[in-house]
Amino acid sequence: MNYQKKYPHVFSPYKLGNRMIKNRIIAAPSSLICVPPGGLFTPEHIAFFELKAEGGASIVTFGESVVDESGKTKNKSLMLDNPDVLPHLAQFSKAIKRHGAIPNIELYHGGFYGGILTSNGDRKANQPAYGPSAEVRSNGEVIEEMPEEMILKIIESFARAAAFVKRAGFEMIMVHGAHGWLFNQFLSPVHNHRTDRWGGSFESRARLYVMTLEAIRKAVGPGFPIEIRMNGSECFDLIGKPGLTLEDGIHLAKILEDKCDLLNISAGIHENTTMYGKMIPSMFWEHGCNVEYAEAVKKEVKNVAISTVGAITDPDMMEEIIASGKADFIEIGRSLLADPFLPHKAELGLDKRETNTCLRCNNCLAQTVVDELSECAVNPIIMHEKDDMLRRGLPTAPKRVLIAGGGPAGMKVAIAAADRGHEVILCEKTGELGGAIKFAKYCDFKHDLYDFQEHLKYMISKAKIEVRLNTPVTPELVASYLPDVLFVAVGALPIIPGIPGIDGANVKLAENIYGNEDSVGKNVVVLGGGLVGCETAAHLNRLGRSVTVVEMRDDVAVDANDLHKAALFLEMSKGVKVVTNTSGVSISKEGLLCKDKNGKVLYPADTVICAVGYASTNPDTEKLRGAAPKVHVIGDCDRPGKVKEALYTGYFLALDL
Numbered sequence: 202m203n204y205q206k207k208y209p210h211v212f213s214p215y216k217l218g219n220r221m222i223k224n225r226i227i228a229a230p231s232s233l234i235c236v237p238p239g240g241l242f243t244p245e246h247i248a249f250f251e252l253k254a255e256g257g258a259s260i261v262t263f264g265e266s267v268v269d270e271s272g273k274t275k276n277k278s279l280m281l282d283n284p285d286v287l288p289h290l291a292q293f294s295k296a297i298k299r300h301g302a303i304p305n306i307e308l309y310h311g312g313f314y315g316g317i318l319t320s321n322g323d324r325k326a327n328q329p330a331y332g333p334s335a336e337v338r339s340n341g342e343v344i345e346e347m348p349e350e351m352i353l354k355i356i357e358s359f360a361r362a363a364a365f366v367k368r369a370g371f372e373m374i375m376v377h378g379a380h381g382w383l384f385n386q387f388l389s390p391v392h393n394h395r396t397d398r399w400g401g402s403f404e405s406r407a408r409l410y411v412m413t414l415e416a417i418r419k420a421v422g423p424g425f426p427i428e429i430r431m432n433g434s435e436c437f438d439l440i441g442k443p444g445l446t447l448e449d450g451i452h453l454a455k456i457l458e459d460k461c462d463l464l465n466i467s468a469g470i471h472e473n474t475t476m477y478g479k480m481i482p483s484m485f486w487e488h489g490c491n492v493e494y495a496e497a498v499k500k501e502v503k504n505v506a507i508s509t510v511g512a513i514t515d516p517d518m519m520e521e522i523i524a525s526g527k528a529d530f531i532e533i534g535r536s537l538l539a540d541p542f543l544p545h546k547a548e549l550g551l552d553k554r555e556t557n558t559c560l561r562c563n564n565c566l567a568q569t570v571v572d573e574l575s576e577c578a579v580n581p582i583i584m585h586e587k588d589d590m591l592r593r594g595l596p597t598a599p600k601r602v603l604i605a606g607g608g609p610a611g612m613k614v615a616i617a618a619a620d621r622g623h624e625v626i627l628c629e630k631t632g633e634l635g636g637a638i639k640f641a642k643y644c645d646f647k648h649d650l651y652d653f654q655e656h657l658k659y660m661i662s663k664a665k666i667e668v669r670l671n672t673p674v675t676p677e678l679v680a681s682y683l684p685d686v687l688f689v690a691v692g693a694l695p696i697i698p699g700i701p702g703i704d705g706a707n708v709k710l711a712e713n714i715y716g717n718e719d720s721v722g723k724n725v726v727v728l729g730g731g732l733v734g735c736e737t738a739a740h741l742n743r744l745g746r747s748v749t750v751v752e753m754r755d756d757v758a759v760d761a762n763d764l765h766k767a768a769l770f771l772e773m774s775k776g777v778k779v780v781t782n783t784s785g786v787s788i789s790k791e792g793l794l795c796k797d798k799n800g801k802v803l804y805p806a807d808t809v810i811c812a813v814g815y816a817s818t819n820p821d822t823e824k825l826r827g828a829a830p831k832v833h834v835i836g837d838c839d840r841p842g843k844v845k846e847a848l849y850t851g852y853f854l855a856l857d858l
Contacts, residue, residue, distance in 0.1 A: 207550035208516050210523040211531070217462045217506060219424030220303060220372055222260060222530075225523050226544045228253040229510055229534035230264030230307040230375060230430070232279070233575065242279075242289035247296045248586035249575075253537050254300035257544030261297045262305040262375055266366075269358040271331065271351070272310030272383060277573070281308070281362035287369055294370030305373040305428070306366050308359055308417075312383035313344045313392075333386050333393035333400065352399060352409065355383070360416035367421050374421065375428040376413060376461075380480065381470035384410050385432065388453065389445060403449070407456050414460035428463040428508075433494025436469045436476040444473065447497055454498045458505040465508045465532060466495040475771060481535075482512035483768030484561040484646045485739075489513045489522070496527040508532050514559055514649075516547035535559045538577040554659035558652040564845060567762030578845035579653055581852040589856075597621050600858055603682055604628065605674035605825060606690035608636020609844050610836030612657040614688050614851030619664040623858055626682065627666055630673040634658050636692055637837060638844065640715035644740050646772075650844070673821070679828040686858060687829035688851065689822055693815035693837035698728070702788030703811065711737045711812035718744055722807020725749070726793045728785045730757030734812035735769055735777075742776045749778040749804050751785060751795055780804070815841040 206212050212224045233246055254261045266279040279286065290306075297304035316330025317338075331347040338344065363374050378384035386392045387409045393400050399408055410429070417427060431453055437444025454464055468491045469480025482490050491511030499507040508530035513519060519531045536543055540557035547556075557579055564578040577583040602618045604611045607629030615627045633639065635658070641651035661668060672678070679687060695710050697703060707722070711733050714721055718741070725741055727734045730752025738748045750757060750773075757779055758766045773779065783797040792806035815837060822838045833854050836847040 206548065208520040208547055211516065211519045212548050215506065215529060217373070218426035220426050222303060223301060224257070224259045224544065224548070225530045226258050226519070226547075227260040227305075227508060227530050227532045228258040228262055228302075228537050229532040230262040230305075230377075231534055231575070232264035232266075232307075233573075241286060242293055245584075245587050247293050248590070249584065250293065251296040251300070252541040252582075252586050254297045254302035256537065256541035257546075257548060258302055258533070258537065258541075259544075260303040260305050260373060262307055263293065264307045265309045265377065266306050266362070268308050268310055268362040269355055270315075271328075272312065272315040272355070274311035274314045281365055282358065287365070290366060290369035290371070294372070298370070298372070303373050303426075304371045305375055306371050307375040307377050307430070308362050308366075309377040310355055310359075310383040312386040314382065316344075317342045333389075333406075334395055336392065346395070349397070349399070356409070356413050356416050359413045360420040363417040364420040367425065373426040373428065374417065375430055375465065376417065377430050378410055379430045379432045379465075379467045379470075381472050384413075385445075385470060388449075389435075391444070403452060404456065407453055410453070410457060411460060414457065418460070426463065427461040428465055429457060429461050430465040430467055431457070432470070433466040433468050433491065433498055435473060436479055437473055442473075444470075447494060450494060451498055451501045454502050454505075458502040461505060463506045463508055463530065464498065464502070465510065466498050466528075467491065467510055468494050474767065477764070478768035478771060479511075481563065481566065481764070482561060483563065483765065484649060485768055485772045486512065488515065489518055492522060492527055499526065499528060506530065510534070512536075512559075512561055514543075516543075516553065519547075535561065535563075535565055535577075538565050538575070538583050539579050552659065554652075554656050557656055558649050560649045560653060560844070562762070563764035563768075564762055564843075567764045570763065576845065578843065579848060581849045597623075597858060599623055600685040601683065602626070602686050602688070602858065603674070603679060603684035603829070604688045604690060605821070606636065606688075606692060606836065606838070607631075607634040607668070607670075608690060608692055608836060608847070609638055609654070609657065610847035610851045611636070611688065611690035612661055613848045614690065614835065614855045615666050616657065616660050616664055617852050617855035618858055619666050621855065621858055625664075625666045626669060626684075627661065628669045628672040628674045628678070630671065630691075632670050634661070634668070634670075636690075637712070640712060643715040643718070644736075645743065646739070647736075653844075674825065676824055676828045679825065684829050686831045686833070687825065688854070689825050689832060689834045689838060690836040690847075690851065691819055691821045691838045693817050693841040694819055695811070696814045696816050697811065698785065698813055700785055700787050705788055705790070705809075707790060707807065708788055708809045708811060711810050714741075714810060720808075721746065721810075723747060724792075724805060724807045725810060726751060726804045726806040726808075727810045727812055728793060729812035729814065730754070730779065730781070731812065731814060732758050732761045732769075733814075734810075735761075735773060737810060737812055738777045739769065739772045742773070748776070749780060749806075751780045751783050751793060751804060753782070753784045755781050757781065817841055 294304040313332035433450040435444035495509035506529040509528040510532040536559040539559035641647040
């Protein structure tokens, strides 16, 4: 009798070309900006991807590998026209294959982006930008029409790169034909005004796709799986502007279905910045928001497999998508950073609380702009895979560990310390674990954060951790327990500005309104336009309140990463009024009296919400600093910040025990 899997459709095999794929979960293409000059992998780069293969993904895809220098859009990229990368590619493919997964690689050309600003913001010297047609962009950048000999050379470059990566042991190829890069530019009537065989009709504008796929097929031979990433829609219709539609996506799919083995149906382009949060779905979009495009394409094409992508994190949703025939494969990106072992855990039918949850905060993408490293807000291992593997294998003598505070920092350090074999007691002064993230239960666009909290609580329940609720940690308690190590994670305190009326009955702290929204009036003014204030405003606006955010600086949400900030601004544009360069003066029953450059102005409000920030100064912290032989202060009581900072410090300190 066969073992009955909880998700039989997700974990059924599928034949692509001459390769049998073990399940329907693909690690979506991702790339690393920190690749050294020349595109040479290091063991750390390989470990970043290998963990996804070890975690159970059937196909692991390295993204945005440049086939020709003219298409390079990043300062540092994997260059497939550099023969020196061959042994590095071979090491990569072997690392993926030894876990039973298929190594895949995304072949890529940026089109006119290869000649203008790089993703790191550096202007390229003396390199013309070539696109389908000559144009001058709104910022003054000049695009030249790509001559036919250059088009043919690029097609040859794709074919040569395909043969090259096959030689290196890759068993599948993806062509990036979406999101506003080269192929998408040629297909778009906005950019392609040519009158030769590369422009005009839809079929002519799609000629570059067809000829490139034909050249690749000739280079790799029959049976070698070829995937193409394409747009189901550019999503301009959602903001009332012209662009390629779902009907165009279906048309393209019909043209390409006999030229490849898998159509990866994505959505959106870089130029449509308003919809960037749908291309890489932010927390304000529903999970699986782009499945509709894959489903529509699959109804119209019969000779090719279809994959879908877009914040699909729940195995139940994956099973429904595959079982109902909406798609044949699920491509997952950010969720495999949050938990590379998501496929493995789903295949075993483990409780979903075992799986670490992606917050869709886009820290992983935004961080690359800061320091070229991709970090996950809820998984400290990412970009430390090799180091983590080595440190976990080191022997340790069991220690007595006491943790003060049951928020995310305290819970994470407790789990990590228990995993290392230490004796752990976790004390929380309230009756519930969760700390500063307990609010997420009551905010619909923060439900992923709530799931992450439940994951931490569940993992604590499974570990050998003694949890003591309603137990403040005092120096006397520490003395009675005699721990070797004390972790202080008691959180930060909200800053209360010293303005008249701040203690009025109509004033509430932002952290206290969640779960108590009925106590908030119809007209609301939020004092403080940081991330907490703006997200609170967005939450209340969704509940039908009239909300104004007042911020003393010249911008709001300055503590958010750029991608989340853009998504948050889009959400706030649906009704939240934002006032900057304005300070609160006093609060009365009528509302918040403020001062701006023109003088004083009253913003009427039934409720004023205080969200001006947090301070690490906490009397409980100071009492405990010398209470044990070794004391670590972590999380917000050390420095107020985001979940990521709290988790990382605690996790790595626990590995040091």
